[in-house]
Amino acid sequence: MxxxxxxxxxxxxxxxxxxxxxxxxxxxxxxxxxxxxxxxxxxxxxxxxxxxxxxxxxxxxxxxxxxxxxxxxSNREDIRFDVLIGQVPREVKRWFTVVVSVSVVVILVGSMPSAWSYVTFMKVESTASLGIRMDHLFSIYIAFVVAMVVRHLYIGIEALRGRLYDDPLTTDGAKDPV
Known part of the structure; x- marks a missing residue:
């Protein structure tokens, strides 16, 4: 360690x-x-x-x-539906991971302009009791999209390098950094 x-x-x-x-x-x-x-x-x-x-x-x-x-x-703590992916060879898993990661990144990046528009539009609304502007409340979604894009870029790049999220921990017990 x-x-x-x-x-x-x-x-x-x-x-x-x-x-x-x-x-x-x-x-x-x-x-x-x-x-x-x-x-x-x-x-x-x-x-x-x-x-x-x-x-x-x-x-x-x-x-x-x-x-x-x-x-x-962390990536290891995500909930995954791996019924199909658990039954295929490791090389196919790698490519599934790359395709899914690219798909997630494309969808989230493609949705970002609409999400940004909605969040910034909501500055005209406030919560009923506390009067907090809704754009401040919804801003966490923008952070979520950015974090998921970064995470799935990392997962996809690691899969291209031959490493998968379900690979065993490193020999020194370290977890993945993301």
Whole structure:
């Protein structure tokens, strides 16, 4: 196992960013949980339901899912439907991976202008209780698209190099950096 100081700077920076993303995810999930408990308390204990707690739950749920998929999950943690791909030889798996990765990148890049247009248009709307502009809330989707494009470019390039996401970990136990 490598000591932290012997790792290349880029890999140390990537690990530091991933740790920071994990902390942000924890804060979002804790915020959602506390808001949910407050919602129950206001509704059933005080008999005075409030809308802002539900808004916070919905916002942190959406952001938590897209943030986690973008910055917290590694390639090995993705859910994959591999019934077909698990039955083919490794070389065919590689090409399936390349085709799927290219397809995902093309679709997401192709959808980006429309997504950007929608997100920027939503600056005219705000949430009902907290008054948060909708373009700020939906901006996480743009980050998600960019992260997925980068991730699938990486997966496709690695497949072209002969490495697949389900290959065993390296001999030193390191996981993939993305």
């Amino acid at each position: 490598h000591s932290t100081s012997s790792l290349p700077l880029a890999l140390r920076l990537l690990r530091w960013l991933r740790l920071g993303a994990n902390h942000v995810q924890v804060v979002m999930m804790a915020t959602m949980f506390v808001s949910f408990i407050l919602q129950i308390m206001f509704r059933y204990v005080f008999n005075k339901p409030v809308a802002w707690t539900e808004e916070i739950c919905v916002i942190t749920w959406i952001w938590g899912i897209l943030w986690g998929a973008s910055f917290v999950m």
